[in-house]
Amino acid sequence: MPSEAQPTAASPEPHSPSEPPAGVLDRYFRISERGSTLAREVRGGIATFFTMAYILVLNPIILSNAVDIDKHQLSFSQLVTATALTAGLTTLLMGVIGNVPIGLAAGLGVNTIVALQLAPRMTWPDAMGMVVLAGFCIMLLVATGLRERVMNAVPLGLRKAIAIGIGLFITLVGLVDSGFVSRIPDAEHTTVPLQLGGNGHLHGWPVLVFVLGVLLTLVLVVRKVPGAILISIATMTVLAVVIEKAANLPADAWGLTVPKWPGNPVASPDFGLVGNVSLFGGFHEVGLLTGVLFVFTVLMSCFFDAMGTILGVADEAHLLDENGDLPGINRVLMVDGVATALGGATSSSANTCFVESTAGVGEGARTGFAGLVTGALFLVSLLLTPLATMVPAQAATPALVTVGFLILANSVREIDWSDYTIAMPAFLTMVLMPFTYSITNGIGMGFITFCVLRLATGRGRSVPVALYAVSAVFAFYYLMPALGLA
Secondary structure, three states, X not given: OOOOOOOOOOOOOOOOOOXXXXXXXXXXXXXXOOOOOHHHHHHHHHHHHHHHOOXXXXXXXXXXXXXXXXXXXXXXXXXXXXXXXXXXXXXHHHHHHHOOOOOEEEOHHHHHHHHHHXXXXXXXXXXXXXXXXXXXXXXXXXXXXXXXXXXXOOOHHHHHHHHHHHHHHHHHHHHHHHOOEEEOOHHHOOOOOEEEOOOOOOOOHHHHHHHHHHHHHHHHHHOOOOOHHHHHHHHXXXXXXXXXXXXXXXXXOOOOOOOOOOOOOXXXXXXXXXXXXXXXXXXXXXXXXXXXXXXXXXXXXXXXXXXXXXXXXXXXOOOOOOOOOOOOHHHHHHHHHHHHHHHHHOOOOOEEEOOOHHHHHHOOOOOHHHHHHHHHHHHHOOOOHHHHOOOOHHHHOHHHHHHHHHHHHHHHHHOOOOOXXXXXXXXXXXXXXXXXXXXXXXXXXXXXXXXXXXXXXXOHHHOOHHHHHHHHHHHHHHHOOOOOOO
16 A cells, blocks of 8 residues: 555645635645545545445344334334434534544444343333433543543554454454354354354355455455455456346345345335434433443443544554544544434434444545545435445455455554563454454453553553543443443
8 A cells, every 4th residue: 555644733724715626625635635636535435335335234134123122123114214314424524524534334333232232121212312322421521622531541552453453353344244254153062153154164156256355355455456445346246246146046145235236226215213212211211320321331332442443544544643643533533422422313323433444445545535425325325225235245345354454464563562561452452352343342451451561560650540540441341240230
């Protein structure tokens, strides 16, 4: 990947109304300043959308399969609309306000919390109200500067470890979602959790599409072909459509998304879930303490998942300054808080920054203009959902594997492996993200270990107070089940 120019902390200069449109866009988003081009931003925005498009199917599946305390289920079609609408609006906000190439959509970890922990104890509007409150708390933390202070308190070595952990995490996501790696059923009574393919062997046309996609992407990247990731996704989608047509595979062969040209590519959006929220009804159902803990659980997941993703994507896009900080990060964090609240307000669950944004960065995206492209495509998908979801995971996930490598290659050498008080926490951060399938767990364990090791070696004063506070919160979070609080 070519070397990119480092951004400055200065705000975009005001532009003259007489400037040509390209000049206005370039000045506002600082496209040239960051070493990018309009074409790269467009390609990156498209690539990010296609690697995120699975959420239009997966989020409705997770939420619609759960029942609330009244045994009610959310409508799948309404959830598709809510998911696309919120992803589009929040990604546009991130592009315009945050000016970073980060897409937002319903967070997979958070929607599981909402579906499996909140909904069974209260109604759906009550559960979504808890999400809105968590978003308000995040915005308050940003407004007071506490969230930025926490992020700036993280040592550079741990920040690099977070980026690497995300790279390993998205690689595993790509391998699992493609079917190249699968979970071994519990009935096998084995301590080995994963296996190659579906039964220890690779077989079937979908896996072949993934393998060819990985090889094609790597070849294009090695040869420095512009648009490598997007070319691979489009090529493999066409191949998958041809295979599906010719081979007449079983309905579940491709997973959630079948690469088949839809009979009717246009579907009317249903906004029935938008605004169906009760802010404080959940406290009446579960009590004040439990309600606060529910909000805290959502807050923890959103806060640190987003933190890790923002740092990882910004690092890969070369947007961090010499101290490893992201200039203008408060704007990015505030949009993330708004996205959490807006996700609850639309019943799509909390929206957060997506690690799949690294696919767009891999295409050269460096500014928020890529987010405008991604957000616009999500809004278009309100009408064209059948088309947006025809890209199978096997065609999109090779991008995640490739970008995972690029993140690791760019960050691993910058960790001081000779200082074990950094190296050991960094190692735990990296491996626990994919091994626990959670960005939050990797960050939490890394923070706690770092504080303990610095104290044990007499270097406790070198740890910022904010990091001690966050580590204590993480420790409490992990101890909540043992204390009977979760």
